[in-house]
Amino acid sequence: MFDFQDLFQWDRFITPTIIKTFYWLVIALIVLFGISGIFSGLAMMAISPFGGFIMLLSAIAGVIVGVIFSRIAAEFILIVFRINEHLGAIRDQGQGH
Numbered sequence: 001m002f003d004f005q006d007l008f009q010w011d012r013f014i015t016p017t018i019i020k021t022f023y024w025l026v027i028a029l030i031v032l033f034g035i036s037g038i039f040s041g042l043a044m045m046a047i048s049p050f051g052g053f054i055m056l057l058s059a060i061a062g063v064i065v066g067v068i069f070s071r072i073a074a075e076f077i078l079i080v081f082r083i084n085e086h087l088g089a090i091r092d093q094g095q096g097h
Contacts, residue, residue, distance in 0.1 A: 034063030
């Protein structure tokens, strides 16, 4: 992980180490909202079967889309930091000559 001292030094980024934690928190929230939507859709089926079914399907689709887009966002952030690391390695390699 990272040390407490890393918070006060700028030699190392801490975001790549904590982005996975935020990713799992977002996944948990997406699943909780999806479960809430599923139960709402089931409750709505008592009033309007077609509307409840559509709400049920949209809740399931929302969970799937949410998980995919949260993964894409997390990977994008990690890619930006990885590019930074590679550019730093190229810079250091060029200074050695």
